[in-house]
Amino acid sequence: MFLLLEEAPDTFGYMILGYAFFSVVMIAYVASMYVRNRNLKRDLETLESIQAEEAKPTKRQ
Amino acid sequence: MQPRPIGLKILDVVTIIVLAISAYLALFFAPTEKVMGEVQRVFYFHIGTAWVGLLGFVIAAIAGIAYLVSKNMLWDRFEVAAVEVSTVFFFITIVLGSIWARPAWNTWWTWDPRLTTAAITELIYIAYFMLRQGIEEPEKRARFGAVYTLLGGISAPITFMVIRLFRTIHPVVIGSANGTQEKMSMSGDMKIAFFFALFAFTVIFVDMIWHRLRLSALEEKVESLKLNASM
Numbered sequence: 001m002f003l004l005l006e007e008a009p010d011t012f013g014y015m016i017l018g019y020a021f022f023s024v025v026m027i028a029y030v031a032s033m034y035v036r037n038r039n040l041k042r043d044l045e046t047l048e049s050i051q052a053e054e055a056k057p058t059k060r061q
Numbered sequence: 062m063q064p065r066p067i068g069l070k071i072l073d074v075v076t077i078i079v080l081a082i083s084a085y086l087a088l089f090f091a092p093t094e095k096v097m098g099e100v101q102r103v104f105y106f107h108i109g110t111a112w113v114g115l116l117g118f119v120i121a122a123i124a125g126i127a128y129l130v131s132k133n134m135l136w137d138r139f140e141v142a143a144v145e146v147s148t149v150f151f152f153i154t155i156v157l158g159s160i161w162a163r164p165a166w167n168t169w170w171t172w173d174p175r176l177t178t179a180a181i182t183e184l185i186y187i188a189y190f191m192l193r194q195g196i197e198e199p200e201k202r203a204r205f206g207a208v209y210t211l212l213g214g215i216s217a218p219i220t221f222m223v224i225r226l227f228r229t230i231h232p233v234v235i236g237s238a239n240g241t242q243e244k245m246s247m248s249g250d251m252k253i254a255f256f257f258a259l260f261a262f263t264v265i266f267v268d269m270i271w272h273r274l275r276l277s278a279l280e281e282k283v284e285s286l287k288l289n290a291s292m
Contacts, residue, residue, distance in 0.1 A: 037275075
């Protein structure tokens with residue numbers, strides 16, 4: 001005797017898991033790019049200010 | 062750093078729109094597959110991320126060749142951007158495939174040729190970043206990266222072709238299946254969601270590469286200033 005599949009199996013939870021995973025990874029990656037960009041800009045400002053300080057002529061006593 | 066160009070701003074907006082449309086098509090527009098049920102809807106993003114993942118690895122190999130020929134650091138930046146974005150997308154592909162496999166094959170993972178080659182490809186590119194970080198001299202690092210991506214790039218066509226060359230349980234979506242394989246057939250609405258997902262992920266990929274290239278340019282500038290400061 002064969003059981004005929006009348007309805008699709010309930011795999012809704014797996015679909016939600018898949019799209020939730022996709023969303024989490026994409027948000028994490030975009031956030032990582034933002035954080036790296038912010039940190040690099042901060043480093044650049046610091047390095048440029050150090051360079052500017054070094055370029056200034058030293059005052060005579 | 063230069064402010065975000067207008068073209069990139071437009072592309073950012075387009076990216077959000079195409080991603081939203083693609084999610085709508087995959088989740089609501091495409092009909093529910095009768096055998097697998099709702100989980101089949103992850104297939105659209107699984108294929109979309111796989112397409113840009115493998116495309117990026119091939120692009121990185123081409124950028125590697127371009128660097129070796131020209132010695133222009135722009136190609137190195139392009140290669141890093143392509144590998145990083147593709148590694149993220151390909152990781153999503155593998156996990157989405159695993160989530161689909163659980164109800165379809167009754168297991169999260171099996172050492173099927175497609176799954177094995179995909180896992181090896183992902184590991185090759187994770188190792189790329191680990192090894193690259195160990196080289197301090199920029200030119201030596203770029204040369205290493207170019208040769209590595211050139212060799213690693215071979216894994217992309219192998220991963221794509223493996224289901225056509227070996228006996229596997231992974232369904233064939235593009236092209237014809239051999240006698241032992243399952244060919245995934247799609248209705249008209251499914252095809253719309255499928256092809257739009259391919260288009261949407263191509264747009265997302267270009268947008269992310271552009272952002273990553275700008276980040277690389279900033280990294281290079283900071284690195285050169287640090288080198289000057291230490292001299």
